[in-house]
Amino acid sequence: MDIFSITLVSSLVILLVFLATTDKGRRGLQLALRSLWLHKLRSFLSMLGIIIGTSAVIILMAFGEGSERDVLEDIKRLGTTNIIIRSVKPTDDANTNRRQMVATYGLTYQDLEILKTIPSITRLVPMRIFPQETRRGARAHNSRVVATVPRYAEVNELTLLDGRFIVEEDDERMNNVCVLGLETAKTLFPFEEALGSSVKLGEFVYVVVGLLAERMPTGGTGGSQAAEDFNQDIYIPLQTARGRFGERITMRAAGSRSAEKVDMHQITVTIEDVDKVRPTGEIVRAILSDPERHPRQDWALTVPLDRLELVERTKANIRQSLGIYASISLLVGGIGIMNVMLATVTERTREVGIRRALGARRSDITFQFLIETMVQTGIGGLLGVGFGVSYVFAHAALKALPMAAMLFQDGSPSPILHLPSITWSLSTAVGVGVIFGIYPALRAAYMDPIEALRHV
Amino acid sequence: MPEVLRIENLHKRYSVESTAVHALKGVNLVVHQGDFVALMGPSGSGKSTLLNVLGCLDRPTEGSYHLGGEDVSKMTDDQLSSIRSRYLGFIFQQYNLLPQYTVVENIEIPLIYQGVRLNADSRDRCIGLAELVGLGQRLDHRPMQLSGGQQQRVAIARSLVNRPQLILADEPTGNLDTKTSHEIMVMLSRLNASGKTIVMVTHENDIASWSRRIVRMRDGEVESDLPNTPEPIDFSGPPLPMHLLEEAA
Ligand SMILES: Nc1ncnc2c1ncn2[C@@H]1O[C@H](COP(=O)(O)OP(=O)(O)OP(=O)(O)O)[C@@H](O)[C@H]1O
Ligand SMILES: [Mg+2]
Numbered sequence A: 001m002d003i004f005s006i007t008l009v010s011s012l013v014i015l016l017v018f019l020a021t022t023d024k025g026r027r028g029l030q031l032a033l034r035s036l037w038l039h040k041l042r043s044f045l046s047m048l049g050i051i052i053g054t055s056a057v058i059i060l061m062a063f064g065e066g067s068e069r070d071v072l073e074d075i076k077r078l079g080t081t082n083i084i085i086r087s088v089k090p091t092d093d094a095n096t097n098r099r100q101m102v103a104t105y106g107l108t109y110q111d112l113e114i115l116k117t118i119p120s121i122t123r124l125v126p127m128r129i130f131p132q133e134t135r136r137g138a139r140a141h142n143s144r145v146v147a148t149v150p151r152y153a154e155v156n157e158l159t160l161l162d163g164r165f166i167v168e169e170d171d172e173r174m175n176n177v178c179v180l181g182l183e184t185a186k187t188l189f190p191f192e193e194a195l196g197s198s199v200k201l202g203e204f205v206y207v208v209v210g211l212l213a214e215r216m217p218t219g220g221t222g223g224s225q226a227a228e229d230f231n232q233d234i235y236i237p238l239q240t241a242r243g244r245f246g247e248r249i250t251m252r253a254a255g256s257r258s259a260e261k262v263d264m265h266q267i268t269v270t271i272e273d274v275d276k277v278r279p280t281g282e283i284v285r286a287i288l289s290d291p292e293r294h295p296r297q298d299w300a301l302t303v304p305l306d307r308l309e310l311v312e313r314t315k316a317n318i319r320q321s322l323g324i325y326a327s328i329s330l331l332v333g334g335i336g337i338m339n340v341m342l343a344t345v346t347e348r349t350r351e352v353g354i355r356r357a358l359g360a361r362r363s364d365i366t367f368q369f370l371i372e373t374m375v376q377t378g379i380g381g382l383l384g385v386g387f388g389v390s391y392v393f394a395h396a397a398l399k400a401l402p403m404a405a406m407l408f409q410d411g412s413p414s415p416i417l418h419l420p421s422i423t424w425s426l427s428t429a430v431g432v433g434v435i436f437g438i439y440p441a442l443r444a445a446y447m448d449p450i451e452a453l454r455h456v
Numbered sequence B: 001m002p003e004v005l006r007i008e009n010l011h012k013r014y015s016v017e018s019t020a021v022h023a024l025k026g027v028n029l030v031v032h033q034g035d036f037v038a039l040m041g042p043s044g045s046g047k048s049t050l051l052n053v054l055g056c057l058d059r060p061t062e063g064s065y066h067l068g069g070e071d072v073s074k075m076t077d078d079q080l081s082s083i084r085s086r087y088l089g090f091i092f093q094q095y096n097l098l099p100q101y102t103v104v105e106n107i108e109i110p111l112i113y114q115g116v117r118l119n120a121d122s123r124d125r126c127i128g129l130a131e132l133v134g135l136g137q138r139l140d141h142r143p144m145q146l147s148g149g150q151q152q153r154v155a156i157a158r159s160l161v162n163r164p165q166l167i168l169a170d171e172p173t174g175n176l177d178t179k180t181s182h183e184i185m186v187m188l189s190r191l192n193a194s195g196k197t198i199v200m201v202t203h204e205n206d207i208a209s210w211s212r213r214i215v216r217m218r219d220g221e222v223e224s225d226l227p228n229t230p231e232p233i234d235f236s237g238p239p240l241p242m243h244l245l246e247e248a249a
Helices: A003-021 A023-038 A040-078 A109-115 A168-173 A182-188 A238-245 A274-289 A304-347 A349-357 A362-400 A402-407 A419-445 A449-454 B047-054 B077-087 B103-114 B120-132 B148-160 B178-193
Strands: A082-087 A102-104 A121-136 A139-148 A160-163 A177-180 A198-201 A204-212 A233-237 A248-253 A256-261 A266-271 A299-302 B003-016 B019-032 B036-040 B062-067 B088-091 B166-170 B197-201 B213-218 B221-227
Touching: A003 A023, A003 A419, A023 A040, A023 A362, A040 A304, A040 A362, A040 A419, A082 A274, A109 A121, A109 A266, A109 A274, A121 A182, A121 A238, A139 A182, A139 A238, A168 A238, A177 A182, A177 A198, A182 A204, A198 A233, A204 A233, A233 A238, A266 A274, A274 A299, A274 A304, A304 A349, A304 A362, A304 A419, A349 A362, A349 A419, A349 A449, A349 B077, A349 B103, A362 A402, A362 A419, A362 B077, B003 B047, B019 B047, B019 B197, B019 B221, B036 B047, B036 B178, B047 B062, B047 B166, B047 B197, B077 B088, B077 B103, B088 B148, B103 B120, B103 B148, B120 B148, B148 B166, B148 B178, B166 B178, B178 B197
Parallel strands: A102 A256, A139 A233, A177 A204, B036 B197, B036 B213, B088 B166, B166 B197
Antiparallel strands: A082 A266, A082 A299, A121 A139, A121 A198, A121 A266, A160 A204, A177 A233, A198 A204, A248 A256, B003 B019, B003 B062, B213 B221
């Protein structure tokens, strides 16, 4: 919390304590509630601006919070100390051997060896990723084969439902073992026990040694980063893939046959310390940019940490525009209330005269009308908070219902209640009451009592 | 009897759009404790202006005003408010009750501005005063539900709640019929008989005849200041509860 909101909130608390504990405060509060109750509709209408303002702030903040959480979770899944390097098919295919239709590009084993020499890198997880039909008897599944090393499990924080992940021994010995993603397992083994059974991948048969729990997909928000659904995966040891499938992978795309030779589709690199992520990223970039090694831009680098910063910058932007929005709506609400209060003061001129004759000081009159405005904006703020909070919960609840799914755009963020926005908007509402109530209140207090008494 | 108020050479001038109105031109007046003064005179002679100055709602342009030994003419607005809440009780022609309050709550108002903590005692006192003016059965009624005479009784009870040194009434019967006026005057006379000092503005000789002293004004000056012998009133009925009217010794 910043100084501004701390000041606001603490003055709100002091005010509340004063109103609740002192005789004068309680009486002022009672009086204010009574006059407001006397003109229910008018009070409600004059509060409307404040109600809309506060509820809008709370709802917008909740959406901001929700989308922020979505992105943050995404980044966390990718890992803040990770750098992800991918092979990218270059757009100009000049170097492709057209006769053979084999495209050669991407990260090489040589790259991997060089990366291993960077001291700040603690972990390197290379993977090859290609689509391949997996079969189990008559059942088939269009899986995504991920050929990788045991540490893949650490980097991606995998949870196993059953069995184990690939181990070093599998890789060294080129064992024909595999680990199934949840959807793959469900499709291939709807009724039987998957663990210990075998599946056919290409020409070879693999023993299922592990089953993965469900994994949240990553969003496809950042540049080269495509959305990934890990549940369709099947994992095999990297060396096994080299042995069984060779370095070249043939793919069928839109009826035509194409093949590509890619050593590695992705290398996930883990850095020992968050502070060293960016410098290391620069080193990696420099190495890969060497035209000797990669004459074409056939790789891409994703630093999840950069996205974190982007999120923070976006957040600051959202805050700022929300602040402007809230100020405008509260200003409008405040003017509405001031207008009504000025009318009220005129209407109650005689009351002011009577009170003054009976001994009220100017400050008593100021206090009375000021409290009334503050109670008005305070109640308006509370109603706004109530509405905003209910909206946030209703939205989340509705979204959870399967039948209401079509009402929401895919991937739209769910609002998450942003608690500081409640105290903040509430105290701002009361603050608006003070600012816009002071003039009408002083106007009442500085009326000539004799003239006020003569007022009809 | 000690002096309640003393006015010497009091002037009040208003300037309305560059023309000066001289509403009071050197008024001298001394009121003693227990007095019942009727302030009379033609319209525009300055009665209300004088009463407003006496009531510390207005400050004199010139001259001095001592209330209970204190020089009021030089006081600040807040000090005047405090004087009003401690020394003075007001009764108006238009009753001037607050419509959103009940009878008892209306009577309570001056206590609020005295800074008195409202509690069961103060409430009992307000109920006692409501009973004194004959409204014991209507404690929770609002002004709209009362007749003019009843509203004026509430106003009288309200003017008594702070045990004032001086009660100021500007045409208290101006809006009432003869019978109700009579009831109100009986009430004021009884209060006066029990020691309350009253200054009352009136146009009517009948009403003035209840007082002990008649001050006539003309063109902002005191024309005559004569003692009056009121007709004896019927004091039958229970005596006034003095503990409600006077300071506890
Ligand atoms: N606020 C004011 N501004 C200018 N002139 C005023 C003001 N108040 C009173 N006057 C003038 O002072 C004079 C005395 O007025 P005041 O109200 O005291 O008369 P009054 O004796 O009470 O008359 P009435 O019997 O009609 O009530 C009048 O000429 C009036 O016009
Ligand atoms: Mg008058």
